[in-house]
Amino acid sequence: MSKPNVFLKSTFRQPIRSFLLLVLFGLITFGFITKAVQFVLIQRETGVLGSYYRSIGTLENIEDPVLGDISVGVDLISTSPYFAYGDRREIVSGVMSQFYVPNNRISNNAWFITTYPEEQWPNVHMTDMWFIGELTLKEEAVTESGKSLGYYLDFHIDTLFAGHPDYITEGRTIKYEFISEDYPDSIPFIDEMVVGQRYFIRGWENVLGKTLNITDNWFKIKPLDDKQLWYIQLGDGESIDLSDPALASIKNQIDILNENLHTQWIYTTADMSAMPQLQESARVFYLLEGRWLNHQDHLDVNRVIVIPEGLARLNDLQLDDEMEFTFRSLTDTYYGRIRDGVDAENWRSYPTYQDILTIVGIYASTSGNAGIAYIPANSLRPGFTSTMQDQFKYENNYNFVLNSSDYQSEFVDAFKEPLQEIGIRLTMLENNGEAYWASVTPIRRSLSSDLLVFGVLMVVAFMLAVFLYQMQHKREYAILRALGIPSRQANHQFVLPLLLLGGIGIIAGGIPSWTYALDKAAETLSTLATPSGVTPSAELSILTLVGLCAGATLLLALFSWLGAVSLAGKPVFELLQGNVAKQSDRQKQTKTGEPTQPLPEIHADEVSERDGEAIPQTILTAATLDMEGKQKYTPSSLGQYVLHHMLRSPLKSLLTLVIALGFVLAAGWIRQTMENSRLEVDHLYDSSEVEANLLKTSSTTREITNMGDGVIYRKTIDDVLASDFVKRSMLEADTTWFRMKKEGSSREIDPENHFRVYAFDNPETFYAGLENPDSLKFVAGWDMDRFAKTWTQEEIQSEAFPAIFPITLLEQFDLNLGEMVEITGLGYSYNCLIVGKYTGGLETTNAIIKANLLNTKGGAYILTPLSVLESLEGSRLTYTVAQFVLDPARNRELSQFKAEMEEVLSLYDGEIRLVVWDEELRIVVAQLEKNISLLEVLYPVVIGVSVLVGAGLCFLMLLLATKEAAILRILGTTRRSVRLVLFSEPVILSMIGVIISLVITSLLWTTTGKVSIGSLLTSTGLYLLGALIGSISGAIMVTNKKPLELLQVKE
Structure with a gap:
């Protein structure tokens, strides 16, 4: 039968002390775990935000950057320990039976045929229309001389087999053309068509093809079999039987068109967010809603998709909508579509499978024509690219x-030269990671110091708690030893109640602190996904809490065992005597017969009954005899008593002082961490220059009145410039000159072609806009400053305006620098002076202009100052690029700027949007600020815990001072004086600790302005207030008892 635990019984018999000890453990644990959760979350989330600045690289074959083989280079860099993963995107054909793709006019139309060589023709017929309709109008188009040009043919559609809804729907009447010049042998067949008859017809849109008038109606009819079968005449109510083997070819074309009209161009990707053209600095694509796909989507085989704006708008698709796809592997596709040839013949026999994908992102392009959807590479079954x-x-x-x-x-140093030797260029994308980590690293370091300081405080607080428990129970320990209980067994019994109290307190403090800190983090941390799709999270594994509580319990167990061992090393008589004075002091007192501290004078008639409390006569007699010849009580003697008592308990006094010093110093440390963090965030805000662009949307359909590719009018730009958020602007525009001739000559230069003109608005953007700025050469007397100055209408009319010509144009038409030419645009003619020449293309951010540079035959752009185009074109001028730099001082107010601009641009029916390129600021800096604000949210909790710990320690220490209080009362000291003596000691020790911490804090931080004196004095005052309340409460509670009750020990 096991022996009862004396310490456990004693603990239960002293519920107030035990409860206070338990609360002390709980408060200390609450404060530490709150700081630990804050530390772990901010360390983790700043790391997550830092992942935004990834090292992304590309490999290009030097001889052929687009098509050149780079597989050897890929194999080489894959051996690097720094290589994480590669992303080789592949085309996928995905058919959406429920949704149409946007009308992208892909066919062998006039534009394709005149722009590209035959091998680059798509051989896809997306603009075809197969229908049955009644011929409601047949009108011959003739010249003034009576020559037939062709026919206008109006059909009322009653049965639609295939066709994009942008072109054709049942119930509509649509006008088509037949041009005799294109099909002279087929005129008789058209002549035989009769108004009022129904026909099975194949129509199509021949973009930029010939028309019978100037209305640009590109809808034509063409043979059903691409030969001479122009139509099949049908009776009323009669339909066409496509199951007829004779119509198998026609049915196949109809089915292919229906497949293609529902086929989305898809790329697989291992990490869409790392694609170079999706980086914000590329200014090519941008998110409208949701997020990009990330590498985790690839690893987790997530069935998700990111779609372009046009697809979403056309089919009214939203985030989290599901799309069903039929995947098919094609052998000769045109961006996922079935094209003429082997696939058109065999596509039905190809294997397919169905899958459902969830939309997680919708994106747009700066050119307004984004068309690709993206899915995780692993989400597609093998063999279906x-x-x-x-x-x-x-x-x-x-x-x-x-x-x-x-x-x-290190990676670049290791692979750049070896790759170059095999003809492969290594390029690493630039990012602002260095600036981010320069700001975040000090914050992370300070947080580590915060946690360390609070950890040290927890250690000291545990030591003090163990010391108080030891003082409370050393008499029981001595009795056990005196009764012959082995020290090992006594130690186990001594430690058990302390671990029980501590464990309950640690759990009771740990769980609420964990819940509170995570709840505050959830309220504080933003849930906005980063471009890589990683969402800052306020979640932590419960194992973290278990580990923290287990660590605190082990620490308490260590101190508890050390406390037991220290008791085991002392003589039993000394423990029973309860005297902690050194033996030499006791001997000195015995020899001299003098007290070690002054005691107040009392009289026998005053001692017999004091405050209604009976005092035994034996004690009264002894006290009366002992007081003879002693000096009278004075405030100085009281002060000496307090001082001597502090010195006689050095460990308790030191721990009390250190607790006060530590908590106040920790408050200052945390405050300076908050201020430093705020300064770092402010620096990131102030050093981040945000840009914005006016861009067309996928729904931009407005009619443009000039001959340029721009869609932005000056009025819209002025509306943006009117905002006080805008610091400066960068504008670009283009137009077309119809004719050009040398000065004094009536013969036009190349009358068959038009001349493309482009303009920048300042010298910096001119140089930045040239692909090869070193090639720019000016004629004598001219330079960039003179060329790019603001030209007025009067100057242009009185003298020629300047222009820079591409060298190819000068050589082609035998033009020279310094020569004058006359140009003619839309409604104007002026003299133009050739003042410079250049080679290469333009580095404009406008994707349409880039396409024109590739597709315009032989002609790069003629360059002029923007002020010239503005004078020539007037209100007709539309801008291709309207870029604005915003004031960094207003970076925190960008939401207001966006709201203002949204209201302004609402006047344009959604055709123009302002895109603010604030991804880094919004995703990283603002999120970092949210993380740092968690410090401010939890700071009052830390201060509150320190106040409660200070109050609890002082209160608990005075509850253990019952013996001293009893003796003082027996010796006749008034209750008020005893209270003053008792609460003075912890208050004085706390004040000494606070003063030392104030001195240290002032030297470290207040002189540099990192911590305000006001906040420091506030936290100091709160701690002292807590210590004062705890001391006064403890002194009152102790002195309210009778002296004999104070001397009794509950066994």
Whole structure:
């Protein structure tokens, strides 16, 4: 039968002391775990935000950057320990039976035929229309001389087999043309068509093809079999039987068109967010809603998709909508579509499978024509990618990501030259990671110091708690030893109640602190997803709480065992005597017969009954005899008593002082961490220059009145410039000159072609806009400053305006620098002076202009100052680029700017939007500020815990001072004086600790302005207030008892 635990019984018999000890453990644990959760969350989330600045690289074949083989280079860099993963995107054909793709006018139309060589023709017929309709109008178009040009044919559609809804729907009447010049042998067939009859017809849109008038009606009819079968005449109510073997070819074309009209061009990707053209600095694509796909989507095989704006608008698709796809592997596709040839013949026999994908992102393009959807590579079954001929590819579809940006320089040093030797160029994308980590690293370091300081405080507080428990129970320990209980067994019994109290307190403090800190984090931390799709989270594994509580319990167990061992090393008589004075002091007192501290004088007639409390006569007699010849009580003697008592209990006094010093110092430390963090965030805000662009949307359909590719009018730009958020602007515009001739000559230069003109608005953007700025040469007397100055209408009329010509144009038409030419635009003619020449293309951010540079035959752009175009074109001028730099001082108010601009642009019916390129500021800096604000949210909790700990320790220490209080009362000291003596000691020790901490804090932080004196004095005053309340409460509670009750020990 096991022996009862004396210490456990004693603990239960002293419920107030035990409860206070338990509360003390709970408060200390609450404060520490709150700081630990804050530390772990901010360390983790700043790391998550830092992942935004990834090291992304590309490989290009030097000889052929788009199509050149880079597989050897990929194999080489894959051996690097810094290589995380690569992303080689592949084309997928995905058919959406429920949704149409946007009308992208892909066919062998006049524009394709005149722009590209035959091998680059798509051989896809997306603009075809197959229908049955009644001929309601047949009108011959003739010249003035009576020559037939063709026919206008109006059909009322009653049965639609295939056709994009933008072109054709049942119930509509649509006008088509038949041009005799294109099909002279087919005129008799058209002549035989009769108004009022129904026909099975194949129509199509021949973009930029010939028309019978100037209305640009490109809808034509063409043979059903691409030969001479122009139609099939049908009776009323009669339909066409496409199951007829004779119509098998026609049915196949109809079915292919229906497949293609529902086929989305899809790319697989291992990490869409790491694609170079999706980086904000590229200014190519931008998110409208949701997020990009990330590498985790690839690893987790998530069935998700990011779709372009046009697809979403056309089919009214939203985030989290599901889309069903039928995937098919094609062998000769045109961006996922079935094209003429082997696929058109065999597509029905190809294997397919269905899958459902969830929309997680919708994006747009700066050119307004984004068309690709993206899915995680692993979400597609193996063998279902499609093959496309190289001539259709326009970009390098490979990039890679390193493990960390910290290793980028080592990686480049190791592989740049070896790759160059095999003809491959290594390029790493620029990012602002260095500036981010320069700001975040001090914050993370300060948080580590905060946690360390609070950890030290917890250690000291546990030591003090164990010391108080030891003082409370050393008499029981001595009795056990005196009764012959082995020290090992006594130690176990001594430690058990302390661990029980501590464990309950640690759990009771740990769980609420964990819940509170995570709840506050959830309220504080933003849930906005980063571009890589990683969402800052306020969640932590419960194992973290278990580990923290277990660590605190082990620490308490260590101190408890050390406390037991220290008791075991002392003599039993000394423990029973309860005297902690040194033996030499006791001997000195015995020899001299003098007291070690002054005691107040009392009289026998005053001692017999004091405050209604009976005092035994034996004690009264002894006290009366002992007081003879002693000096009378004075405030100085009381002060000496307090001082001597502090010195006789050095460990308790030191721990009390250190607790006060530590908590106040920790408050100052945390405050300076908050201020430093705020300064770092402010620096990031103030150093981040945000840009914005006016861009067209996928629904931009407005009629443009000039001959340029821009869609932005000056009025819209002025509306944006009127905002006080805008610091400066950068504008670009273009137009077309119809004619050009040399000065004094009546003969036009190249009358068959028009001349493309482009303009920038300042010298910096001129140089930045040239692909090869070193090639720019001016004629004598001219330079960029003179060229790019603001030209007025009067100057242009009185003298020629300047222009820079591409060298190819000068050589082609035998033009020279310094020569004058006369140009004619839309409604104007002026003299133009050739003042410079250049080679290469333009580095404009406008994707349409880039396409024109590739597609315009032989002609790069003629360059003029923007002020010239503004004078020539007047209100007709539309801008291709309208870019604005915003004031960094207003970065925190960008939401207000966006709201203002949304209201302004609402006048344009959604055709123009302002895109603010604030991804880094919004995702990283603002999120970092949210994380740092968690410090401010939890700071009052830390202060509150320190106040309660201070109050609880002082209260608990005075509850253990019952013996001293009893003796003082027996010796005749008044109750008020005893209270003053008791509460003075912890208050004085706390004040000494606070003063030392104030001195340290002042030297470290207040002189540098990192911590305000006001906040420091506030936290100091609160701690002292807590210590004062705890001391006064404890002194009152102790002195309210009778002296004999105070001397009794409950066994």
